[in-house]
Amino acid sequence: MDKVKITIIGAGCVGLAIAHELSFEHDDIIVLEKWDSFGRDTSSRNSEVIHAGIYYNFNSLKAKLCVEGNKLIYEMCKKKNIPYKNCGKIILATELSETDNVEELFKNAKKNNCSGLELISSKKINEMEPEIKGISGLFSKTTGIIDTHKFMKAMEIESEQNGVTFSYSSEVVNIDHNGEEYEILIKDSDGKKFSFLTEIVINCAGLYADKIASLAGIDIIKEDLRIDYYKGEYFSISNRHKGKIKRLIYPVPTPLSLGLHAVIMLDGSLKVGPNAFQIDTINYDVDETHRNEFFNESTKYMPFIEEADLQPDMSGIRPKLFYKNTPYQDFYISHEKTKGLKGFINLIGIESPGLTASPAIAKYVKQTIKDECL
Numbered sequence: 001m002d003k004v005k006i007t008i009i010g011a012g013c014v015g016l017a018i019a020h021e022l023s024f025e026h027d028d029i030i031v032l033e034k035w036d037s038f039g040r041d042t043s044s045r046n047s048e049v050i051h052a053g054i055y056y057n058f059n060s061l062k063a064k065l066c067v068e069g070n071k072l073i074y075e076m077c078k079k080k081n082i083p084y085k086n087c088g089k090i091i092l093a094t095e096l097s098e099t100d101n102v103e104e105l106f107k108n109a110k111k112n113n114c115s116g117l118e119l120i121s122s123k124k125i126n127e128m129e130p131e132i133k134g135i136s137g138l139f140s141k142t143t144g145i146i147d148t149h150k151f152m153k154a155m156e157i158e159s160e161q162n163g164v165t166f167s168y169s170s171e172v173v174n175i176d177h178n179g180e181e182y183e184i185l186i187k188d189s190d191g192k193k194f195s196f197l198t199e200i201v202i203n204c205a206g207l208y209a210d211k212i213a214s215l216a217g218i219d220i221i222k223e224d225l226r227i228d229y230y231k232g233e234y235f236s237i238s239n240r241h242k243g244k245i246k247r248l249i250y251p252v253p254t255p256l257s258l259g260l261h262a263v264i265m266l267d268g269s270l271k272v273g274p275n276a277f278q279i280d281t282i283n284y285d286v287d288e289t290h291r292n293e294f295f296n297e298s299t300k301y302m303p304f305i306e307e308a309d310l311q312p313d314m315s316g317i318r319p320k321l322f323y324k325n326t327p328y329q330d331f332y333i334s335h336e337k338t339k340g341l342k343g344f345i346n347l348i349g350i351e352s353p354g355l356t357a358s359p360a361i362a363k364y365v366k367q368t369i370k371d372e373c374l
């Protein structure tokens, strides 16, 4: 039977970043992806924001890997000519009761070692963004936007040049562990099956990462690793408002999401989203009847919008982990040796800021392999 040293399951931005990072030190890497190209799920269905690391709990992986990822991603954009804009962002209090939230976020961000932060008054908000309404805000200079497709393409190209094999239309359908190695069974788009052996498995299967963990023999219910799906829809804002705001504008966050924010695309066009609600099965429809919710939320800080300016655009789905019924606040990244799976690394619940953190996640996984798997 064929053998490969390292198998990465999933070619979203996280799988690609790991393949890219490992390709400079390791030979014999394969990336398995069930679609016929990279980044077809969550990695192409997000706000494309390079986050600063403001929101996440001190010392969490999310905080550390986001702050590190922010720097790495800008470096990579410059080095590889990936389109990006370091536009900055303002988190707004639109009611007096929210000013404390903004100040708390500022303190938290400082603890997380975020740079380029400033608490700003309504006067300053008005100078910076005359079309925006807010009573106070937190300005983040290091937040930006990126062309995610080109980011992923650059990582795919360089990984291939370094010898990584990308096997598209290859869905992992079974994993057997003989104590030493893993036998991976894949199914292609014609339904043909093929299996091979591998020493190290890195599970970056996004919305299906819990299913892959389960194929490897992990009891995902007992271990609190079952993913729930939380959809986030976006509505586009009419192009007559293109260019009206220069910075990303966010409300204060909710326990489930960063709130319905104004997204700026690289061409200056605007969107608003994402909302957050649970779904049972994966589908990317946008419910037109949600327009009113989007209108009410966005006009709290973008009073220039009229309801007819909003059109259903796209959606993405968050892979949410819950720990004892409360949203788990961190990424789950674990070498599962204590579960009897030496060489098996799970990345589960890689929701926002997974895009920003991806290059730092890759370095973290590389170190884990070096310290624990070889």
Ligand SMILES: Cc1cc2nc3c(=O)[nH]c(=O)nc-3n(C[C@H](O)[C@H](O)[C@H](O)COP(=O)(O)OP(=O)(O)OC[C@H]3O[C@@H](n4cnc5c(N)ncnc54)[C@H](O)[C@@H]3O)c2cc1C
Binding pocket: 009, 010, 011, 012, 013, 014, 015, 032, 033, 034, 035, 038, 039, 040, 041, 042, 043, 044, 045, 046, 047, 048, 049, 050, 051, 170, 171, 172, 173, 204, 205, 206, 207, 208, 209, 212, 231, 232, 233, 274, 315, 316, 317, 318, 319, 350, 351, 352, 353, 354, 355, 356, 357
């Ligand atoms: C609405 C929304 C907005 C967001 N906004 C931002 C943002 O602005 N900034 C930010 O930093 N982050 C953001 N995120 C988070 C970010 O998009 C994700 O963290 C990131 O894309 C996750 O990448 P991934 O590679 O882990 O998953 P995915 O992109 O989902 O990739 C997983 C891949 O695994 C493949 N796969 C699954 N099962 C199998 C199998 N059995 N066999 C083979 N392949 C398989 C899938 O086909 C898929 O291609 C947002 C997320 C959402 C939902």
